[in-house]
Amino acid sequence: MIIRSRKPSDIPSSEITPESAYINRRKFLGASAGIGAAAFLGVDPVRADTAFPGGHSAPQDDEPNTLEEITSYNNFYEFGTGKEDPSKRAHALVTSPWTVKVDGLCNNPADYQLEDFIKPSTIEDRTYRLRCVEAWSMVVPWRGFPLADIISRAEPLGSATHVAFETLWDPEQMPERMWRPRIDWPYREGLRLDEAMHPLAFLVTGLYGKDLPNQNGAPLRLAVPWKYGFKSIKSIVRITFTDEEPPTTWATQTPREYGFYSNVNPDVKHPRWSQAREKRIDGSKLFGYRWLDTQFLNGYADEVGHLYEGMDLKKYF
Numbered sequence: 129m130i131i132r133s134r135k136p137s138d139i140p141s142s143e144i145t146p147e148s149a150y151i152n153r154r155k156f157l158g159a160s161a162g163i164g165a166a167a168f169l170g171v172d173p174v175r176a177d178t179a180f181p182g183g184h185s186a187p188q189d190d191e192p193n194t195l196e197e198i199t200s201y202n203n204f205y206e207f208g209t210g211k212e213d214p215s216k217r218a219h220a221l222v223t224s225p226w227t228v229k230v231d232g233l234c235n236n237p238a239d240y241q242l243e244d245f246i247k248p249s250t251i252e253d254r255t256y257r258l259r260c261v262e263a264w265s266m267v268v269p270w271r272g273f274p275l276a277d278i279i280s281r282a283e284p285l286g287s288a289t290h291v292a293f294e295t296l297w298d299p300e301q302m303p304e305r306m307w308r309p310r311i312d313w314p315y316r317e318g319l320r321l322d323e324a325m326h327p328l329a330f331l332v333t334g335l336y337g338k339d340l341p342n343q344n345g346a347p348l349r350l351a352v353p354w355k356y357g358f359k360s361i362k363s364i365v366r367i368t369f370t371d372e373e374p375p376t377t378w379a380t381q382t383p384r385e386y387g388f389y390s391n392v393n394p395d396v397k398h399p400r401w402s403q404a405r406e407k408r409i410d411g412s413k414l415f416g417y418r419w420l421d422t423q424f425l426n427g428y429a430d431e432v433g434h435l436y437e438g439m440d441l442k443k444y445f
């Protein structure tokens with residue numbers, strides 16, 4: 129199953145290797161042993177001197193990560209900055225009932241119960257690469273439906289240019305650990321309306337054919353596979369149509385390091401590390417990962433490249 133040569137939307141779920149085959153196939157050594165807790169504002173995850181042993185390219189491949197890898201090595205800062213914090217702490221998050229507010233510049237604003245929000249759409253399985261800005265990556269068999277479905281139902285006004293997303297913020301349920309500078313919760317993300325309408329932009333309700341685990345953003349998250357993982361906002365409670373670029377958590381927090389677009393781009397280095405290569409989480413390896421070359425737009429350039437024609441992607445990073 130190679131994603132690059134086919135539209136991910138064309139990959140039937142029957143082609144995804146069954147979960148059980150993956151769960152036991154690899155001995156998961158714990159990526160934390162090799163990767164460490166590289167936080168956005170913390171240590172440099174890809175040090176120039178150690179990044180590319182031997183200096184040659186690792187072969188590309190897109191074998192899905194195991195369920196264990198996908199659910200035990202996470203970023204969900206509302207539950208702490210450690211990679212294992214979400215799997216240890218997010219289980220207590222109450223995800224039912226769950227309300228999603230759709231508002232802003234649209235004809236059909238509504239407060240939906242999650243079931244009603246999902247019901248009109250056809251659920252599909254899609255395997256996407258996930259490339260974190262910290263330079264680790266995975267391949268995840270998501271389950272969900274196109275974001276465009278919801279947007280069409282909401283009928284954005286002609287004046288709407290962007291879509292903003294918000295994560296639940298409930299300090300009672302979300303034991304973030306103290307860290308500086310503090311994040312101005314709730315976690316916020318956004319897309320240009322044409323990006324959000326692109327068929328690859330996916331609202332996720334599950335993975336490996338089952339309900340989404342809390343640590344992965346239950347009960348509803350985004351998967352925008354050509355952008356760095358932080359654009360794929362988790363546990364969404366609000367979707368708002370706007371006529372300007374909405375403020376987003378990381379671009380507001382550290383604008384020099386994180387832009388609104390955050391398209392995966394091996395040629396635009398993070399101020400503190402290279403983005404040319406990535407650590408594909410792989411529990412069968414001694415250090416819990418293997419090196420791969422990072423692909424422009426995470427390998428989805430044929431599908432989404434036209435969205436950025438004429439844009440200077442070094443400026444709009």
Ligand code: MTE
Nearest residue numbers: 202203204205260295315344357358360362
């Ligand atoms: N969404 C919220 N609400 N809070 C977060 O901290 N982390 C982002 C993104 N969505 C994050 C979030 C980052 S940095 C990444 S790489 C992905 O979630 C990780 O998704 P995963 O844990 O399912 O692999």
